[in-house]
Amino acid sequence: MKYLPLLWRNLMRRKARTLFTFLSVAVAFFLFGLLMAVKNGFEAGIEIAGQDRLLTIHKVSIIQLLPLRYLEQIRAVPGVAAATHSTWFGGVYQDPKNFFPQIAVEPEELLDLYPEYIVPSEQRQRWVATRTGAIVGRKLAERFGWQVGDRIPIQPTFWRPQDGDGDTYEFDLVGLYEGATPDVDETQLFFHHDYLMERVGDMGQVGWYVVSVADPERADEVAQAIDGLFANSPAETKTTTEKAFMQGFAQQVGNTGALLMAIVAVVFFVILLIAGNTMAQAVRERTAEVGVLKTLGFTGPTVLGLVLGESLLLVGGAAGLGLILIWLAVPGLRPLVETFLPVFYVPARSLALGASLAVALGLASGGLPAWLAMRLEIVEALRRR
Amino acid sequence: MSEALARVEAVHKVYRRGAETVDVLNGLDLEVATGEFLALMGPSGSGKTTLLNLLGGLDRPTSGRVVVGGQDLGRASGRELARWRARHVGFVFQFYNLLPVLTAERNVELPLLLTRLKRSERRRRARTALEIVGLADRASHYPSQLSGGQEQRVGIARAIVNDPTVILADEPTGDLDRATGGEILDLLVALNERHGKTVVMVTHDPLAADRATRVLHLDKGVLAEASE
Ligand SMILES: Nc1ncnc2c1ncn2[C@@H]1O[C@H](COP(=O)(O)OP(=O)(O)OP(=O)(O)O)[C@@H](O)[C@H]1O
Ligand SMILES: [Mg+2]
Numbered sequence: 001m002k003y004l005p006l007l008w009r010n011l012m013r014r015k016a017r018t019l020f021t022f023l024s025v026a027v028a029f030f031l032f033g034l035l036m037a038v039k040n041g042f043e044a045g046i047e048i049a050g051q052d053r054l055l056t057i058h059k060v061s062i063i064q065l066l067p068l069r070y071l072e073q074i075r076a077v078p079g080v081a082a083a084t085h086s087t088w089f090g091g092v093y094q095d096p097k098n099f100f101p102q103i104a105v106e107p108e109e110l111l112d113l114y115p116e117y118i119v120p121s122e123q124r125q126r127w128v129a130t131r132t133g134a135i136v137g138r139k140l141a142e143r144f145g146w147q148v149g150d151r152i153p154i155q156p157t158f159w160r161p162q163d164g165d166g167d168t169y170e171f172d173l174v175g176l177y178e179g180a181t182p183d184v185d186e187t188q189l190f191f192h193h194d195y196l197m198e199r200v201g202d203m204g205q206v207g208w209y210v211v212s213v214a215d216p217e218r219a220d221e222v223a224q225a226i227d228g229l230f231a232n233s234p235a236e237t238k239t240t241t242e243k244a245f246m247q248g249f250a251q252q253v254g255n256t257g258a259l260l261m262a263i264v265a266v267v268f269f270v271i272l273l274i275a276g277n278t279m280a281q282a283v284r285e286r287t288a289e290v291g292v293l294k295t296l297g298f299t300g301p302t303v304l305g306l307v308l309g310e311s312l313l314l315v316g317g318a319a320g321l322g323l324i325l326i327w328l329a330v331p332g333l334r335p336l337v338e339t340f341l342p343v344f345y346v347p348a349r350s351l352a353l354g355a356s357l358a359v360a361l362g363l364a365s366g367g368l369p370a371w372l373a374m375r376l377e378i379v380e381a382l383r384r385r
Numbered sequence: 386m387s388e389a390l391a392r393v394e395a396v397h398k399v400y401r402r403g404a405e406t407v408d409v410l411n412g413l414d415l416e417v418a419t420g421e422f423l424a425l426m427g428p429s430g431s432g433k434t435t436l437l438n439l440l441g442g443l444d445r446p447t448s449g450r451v452v453v454g455g456q457d458l459g460r461a462s463g464r465e466l467a468r469w470r471a472r473h474v475g476f477v478f479q480f481y482n483l484l485p486v487l488t489a490e491r492n493v494e495l496p497l498l499l500t501r502l503k504r505s506e507r508r509r510r511a512r513t514a515l516e517i518v519g520l521a522d523r524a525s526h527y528p529s530q531l532s533g534g535q536e537q538r539v540g541i542a543r544a545i546v547n548d549p550t551v552i553l554a555d556e557p558t559g560d561l562d563r564a565t566g567g568e569i570l571d572l573l574v575a576l577n578e579r580h581g582k583t584v585v586m587v588t589h590d591p592l593a594a595d596r597a598t599r600v601l602h603l604d605k606g607v608l609a610e611a612s613e
Contacts, residue, residue: 009486292482297471
């Protein structure tokens with residue numbers, strides 16, 4: 001602590017150079033936080049998806065529909081605890097760029113199968129009782145300024161009503177759900193499958209099935225049994241765990257995580273060069289001063305500590321600033337990215353990782369100059385003035 | 386004469402520069418008495434700084450012994466030497482060697498950072514040292530805001546703040562005009578006479594050497610008593 005003023009004054013010796021390095025490091029850590037938030041957003045669905053939930057989709061692709069009658073057959077499979085169906089609505093609210101998922105479901109079954117969607121019980125009851133009722137995630141409601149009691153008009157894209165009652169679906173907003181953890185997608189709208197069937201004339205079809213298994217250990221077995229039921233039928237199925245499904249999805253998106261990590265690695269490598277160069281120059285131009293300190297009785301390890309302390313102060317301070325700024329900026333950025341990244345925040349573990357990276361970077365950039373300063377012979381240092 | 390503070394016995398110092406070797410000191414013997422003010426003179430390159438560095442434990446002899454205050458400097462580890470210097474030696478340099486980023490007071494405080502003293506006590510002692518050299522009113526000035534003579538006073542304050550047994554000064558007036566240099570010499574004499582510090586000073590200036598209690602000449606790697 002008593003060396004802090006010395007470290008500080010040494011950094012302030014070349015204000016422009018220190019500031020440039022400081023800003024580079026701060027920007028790098030800001031970027032790091034941003035990329036970690038994006039990566040987390042991509043992976044959020046995968047993390048939250050329970051291993052004990054299976055997803056049964058059409059073997060050809062998820063956009064092909066499945067017969068509703070499969071539901072009872074699936075429920076009868078040994079090892080299946082519960083099952084429900086969901087259907088992608090794909091409608092437009094006011095403008096196509098206001099995209100968010102709308103899904104037709106069986107309300108009670110959905111909320112039982114997804115305990116991570118938290119809905120106050122009287123809202124839940126009202127939803128079950130209201131055929132045109134819908135619930136939306138908290139973030140989605142915030143995005144459009146919706147309140148419980150609002151009517152939400154949505155234009156269908158392929159589920160055209162056949163009941164002669166206009167082309168628009170009007171949903172009564174009866175409740176909001178909140179995620180049990182920050183990873184839960186709070187940008188979806190759920191409404192009654194019955195209401196959809198009513199408008200389009202019951203076609204007896206659904207998008208996919210969600211199945212919970214009694215024993216997650218036996219999930220694969222159950223999945224095979226389900227697919228076996230419908231083998232060689234006109235609508236064959238493919239059943240995977242939700243997690244595997246989301247992972248497959250993420251891989252389709254293009255191995256985003258690996259790409260982001262590669263960017264982070266390159267950025268940090270550049271930062272290491274910048275900070276390392278700053279420290280090397282700083283120590284080189286102070287060779288005689290290092291000799292003086294040693295003359296006064298500062299030991300090699302103390303000098304080593306002083307140089308490392310200086311680089312840690314520089315890199316750590318800048319990294320801290322960068323991380324704090326991204327942490328503060330993320331709520332403001334959220335509305336901009338919500339459409340494609342419903343979950344968007346900097347996870348605590350990323351902040352912790354950032355802090356450890358800052359320490360590592362501080363040690364790495366100060367390491368060589370610190371070692372050279374420690375080894376520097378006094379007589380040599382004093383002669384070279 | 387009182388007992389010897391420092392004893393240099395048959396010291397050789399050889400520098401190697403690639404294949405070339407330079408014999409700087411050739412079996413040099415020297416005794417420095419406690420409380421004396423010794424001036425070392427000699428032509429440039431004769432090894433004065435080298436000898437001073439050996440006395441201060443900044444460097445080790447190639448062969449021979451350097452014993453100061455009972456400590457065999459050739460045998461001590463780097464760590465032991467550092468501790469020993471911090472306790473017993475005050476260095477004064479020709480070009481002052483103050484840290485430009487620190488104020489006069491903080492420069493003087495530097496050696497005390499190595500002690501367990503509390504901050505307030507470190508500051509108090511730094512102030513006292515600055516008072517002794519007559520610069521208490523410049524405590525918060527940076528080296529760039531001081532004249533050469535003032536910088537050297539700060540350098541001397543830094544050298545005495547840890548109350549060392551010996552002050553080693555390498556051409557302390559070499560960069561100053563005669564009048565200012567004279568003031569610095571007055572200060573060294575006062576430290577020697579009034580505070581009982583043993584002083585070893587390297588100088589090119591016969592007038593400076595005159596202020597010392599004893600003058601030795603270094604030439605061709607050995608010492609000779611000044612011929613008077
Ligand atoms: N680290 C070193 N490596 C090689 N040669 C050195 C080294 N240090 C000193 N020398 C040589 O040793 C000799 C004595 O050097 P030293 O600095 O002790 O002389 P000096 O008497 O102090 O001279 P000056 O009056 O110019 O300061 C010189 O020839 C110098 O070149
Ligand atoms: Mg010299």
